[in-house]
Amino acid sequence: METYTLVNIFETKGLEYLLLLCFLGLLLLLVNYLKGAGGRR
Amino acid sequence: MSERPALLPELRRFGRFLLSELRPRGPLVTPFNLISLPVILAGAVILAVRFTRGLGAVTNLTQEVPWGLWIGFDVVTGVAFAGGAYVLTFAVYVMRMEKYRPIVRATILNGLLAYVFYAGALAFDLGRPWNIINPIIGNEFGFSSVLFLVSWHFLLYMLAEFIEFSPAVAEWLGWKRVRRVLHACTLTAVILGITLSTLHQSGLGALYLMAKPKIHPLWYSEFIPILFLVSSIYAGLSMIILEGTISHRVFGDQIDERRHASFDEIVVGLARGAAIALFTYYFFKALVFLHEKHWQLLGGGWGAWYLLEVIGLTLVPCVLYAYGARHRRLGVIRAAAVMALAGILLNRLNVTIIAFNWDAPVRYYPTWMEVVVTLMVVFAEIWVFRWVVTRMAVLRPPHELPNAGRSRPLRPAAAA
Numbered sequence: 001m002e003t004y005t006l007v008n009i010f011e012t013k014g015l016e017y018l019l020l021l022c023f024l025g026l027l028l029l030l031v032n033y034l035k036g037a038g039g040r041r
Numbered sequence: 042m043s044e045r046p047a048l049l050p051e052l053r054r055f056g057r058f059l060l061s062e063l064r065p066r067g068p069l070v071t072p073f074n075l076i077s078l079p080v081i082l083a084g085a086v087i088l089a090v091r092f093t094r095g096l097g098a099v100t101n102l103t104q105e106v107p108w109g110l111w112i113g114f115d116v117v118t119g120v121a122f123a124g125g126a127y128v129l130t131f132a133v134y135v136m137r138m139e140k141y142r143p144i145v146r147a148t149i150l151n152g153l154l155a156y157v158f159y160a161g162a163l164a165f166d167l168g169r170p171w172n173i174i175n176p177i178i179g180n181e182f183g184f185s186s187v188l189f190l191v192s193w194h195f196l197l198y199m200l201a202e203f204i205e206f207s208p209a210v211a212e213w214l215g216w217k218r219v220r221r222v223l224h225a226c227t228l229t230a231v232i233l234g235i236t237l238s239t240l241h242q243s244g245l246g247a248l249y250l251m252a253k254p255k256i257h258p259l260w261y262s263e264f265i266p267i268l269f270l271v272s273s274i275y276a277g278l279s280m281i282i283l284e285g286t287i288s289h290r291v292f293g294d295q296i297d298e299r300r301h302a303s304f305d306e307i308v309v310g311l312a313r314g315a316a317i318a319l320f321t322y323y324f325f326k327a328l329v330f331l332h333e334k335h336w337q338l339l340g341g342g343w344g345a346w347y348l349l350e351v352i353g354l355t356l357v358p359c360v361l362y363a364y365g366a367r368h369r370r371l372g373v374i375r376a377a378a379v380m381a382l383a384g385i386l387l388n389r390l391n392v393t394i395i396a397f398n399w400d401a402p403v404r405y406y407p408t409w410m411e412v413v414v415t416l417m418v419v420f421a422e423i424w425v426f427r428w429v430v431t432r433m434a435v436l437r438p439p440h441e442l443p444n445a446g447r448s449r450p451l452r453p454a455a456a457a
Contacts, residue, residue, distance in 0.1 A: 015331050023324040030320055034313045034366055 058214075066431050077420035084417025087410045088165065096168060099410040106398060110407035111166045113393030114386075114415050117245050119159025121269070121385050125277030125284075126152025126202060127238035128314075134231040141307055143300050146209055146435045147288060148281050150426065153202040158422040160195045165414065187247045194241035201234035212442060213433040243270040249392055257396035259338050259347040262329045265392070271325060275318035276385040278311050279358075279378040286375055292430055295437040305371060312366040312374040319359035319381065326351055343399070350391065354384025 091099045102109050129148045132138045164170045175181040176192040183189040204226050211220035246269030253261055262268065289296060289304055296304075330336075338344055358380040365373035394405065429435060434442050 013332075016328060019324070019328055019331060027317070027320065030317065030363060034316060034363060036367060 062432055073423075077424065080413060080416050081420050081424070084414045084421075087414050088417075090410075091165060091414075092170070096166070099408060099414075101405055101408050101411070102166075103405075105401065105403075106405040108166065108393065109405055110394065110411045110415055111162055113390050115159045115162035115418055116166075117393050118386055118389040119155055119162075119418075120242065120245060121273045121276040121389060122280045122382070123152040123155035123159070123277065124238065124242060124273035125281040126205075127235045128274055128277045129281060130205065130231045131235050134228055135235070140303075140310060143303060144281065144285055144307060146206065147285065147430070149202055149206045150209075150429055150435055151280070151284055152277075153199065153206055154422045154426055154429075156195060156199050156202065158418050158425075160199070162414075162418050163195075187244055187250075191241050191244045191248065194237045194244065198234055198237040198241065201230045201237065204230035205234065209433045209435060209439075212439045238273075239270060242273040243267065245269055246392075252397065255398050256392060257343055257399040258333065259335055259343060260388075260391050260396045262333065264325065264329050268322065268325055268329070271318065271322045272385055272388065275315045275322065275381055278315040278318065279381040279385075282308055282311050282315075282374060282378040283382065288430070288436060291427075292436050295430070295441075300436075305369075308371055308374055309366050309369055312362045312377070315377070315381065316359055316362035316366060319355060319362060323351070323355050323359060326355065343396070346391075346395075350384060350387045354380055354387055358384065 087099050096102050100109060100111075125148050129141055129145055133141050133145045164173050167173055172181075173192075176183065176189050177196065204223065207223040208220050208227065211217075211223055243266035246265035246267075249256060249261075249265055250263065285304065285308070289301065293301075339348065358377040361373050361377035361380065364370070365377055394407075398405065
């Protein structure tokens with residue numbers, strides 16, 4: 001029978017979720033960084 | 042009752058007009074002409090050999106490698122580069138971002154010609170090219186085939202793009218009533234075009250889903266369709282930046298000072314969009330990489346090749362785009378566009394050629410004749426693009442056309 005542990009970050013796809021959270025956070029930062037371009041004329 | 046012109050004189054006038062427009066404008070002996078003309082002529086000869094003696098006479102294609110450079114570069118890469126048309130028409134016609142309107146016609150023309158030439162190159166690679174019509178007329182409706190979807194989409198998208206561009210053709214001919222009708226159809230064509238584009242950009246990736254055992258695991262993923270779709274967005278934006286920069290230099294006499302000045306602002310806006318699209322694509326690549334647990338594959342030469350594509354030609358241009366847009370550095374943005382396009386080219390060639398049959402004892406390399414035909418397709422597209430831009434209102438406003446002030450415009454009824 002296949003074993004499954006909640007503490008394994010690979011089996012739980014935890015790494016993908018962490019990456020997604022990082023992406024959303026970094027995307028907000030990127031958009032804010034790019035928005036600043038308008039005020040630098 | 043208004044006086045209607047006689048049919049025969051109008052036809053003669055129309056014929057004379059077309060003949061006069063076929064005459065070359067500008068100097069014939071230019072560096073570009075001197076390079077491109079021999080290549081086009083050589084490519085035409087090679088194509089004549091290909092269609093009389095078969096694919097084996099000019100290509101290195103085999104039963105094991107039936108798709109080579111003509112599919113990998115002309116069709117798969119060329120269609121990604123043409124993605125700018127659906128992105129920009131969405132921005133201008135649907136989102137009403139009027140800032141980008143001055144470049145919309147050049148982008149649509151570029152997209153239309155890319156599809157006509159690059160997707161048209163599909164016919165070169167068919168062992169029985171006369172069967173290309175089968176998916177359309179129903180001899181072989183392959184409802185479960187991705188190629189069936191792609192062939193129909195290419196056809197319909199070319200029609201949609203022609204309708205989007207057709208007001209410029211009507212202005213060139215001086216057909217004011219026809220122009221009004223065609224202009225009214227534009228939004229419908231744009232919506233149809235965007236729908237078709239999103240489906241067949243991903244469809245081109247879906248073509249390779251069946252080749253799982255043949256593609257190196259670093260490039261194969263069940264998410265190839267999504268990766269192809271997202272990457273086509275920044276590929277298109279990068280191509281608009283590059284093509285627009287070259288057009289503004291080559292056809293500078295057609296563009297007034299105000300449009301020249303606004304182009305810099307347009308480039309900065311496109312760079313912002315490209316940075317976000319590149320970042321999203323990079324995230325998808327990282328997600329696929331983690332999902333497939335591919336870190337053990339990074340050790341060898343294939344790993345270095347993969348990192349060159351994903352870090353060097355995806356993440357680096359993303360950072361350059363963001364920096365260039367933020368600090369309004371046009372040189373940095375153009376460098377990012379070139380790098381992003383090189384990254385797309387490398388990605389598509391990796392999936393279709395380089396990492397395809399990567400462990401086969403005998404690898405595929407294109408012959409010099411395949412390379413010449415590919416260059417011929419690119420140069421021929423540029424020739425037609427130049428012909429259209431110098432005659433129609435693509436970069437210049439319509440009222441500057443010679444036909445705009447005609448007291449008797451060329452009538453469609455007479456020409457038909």
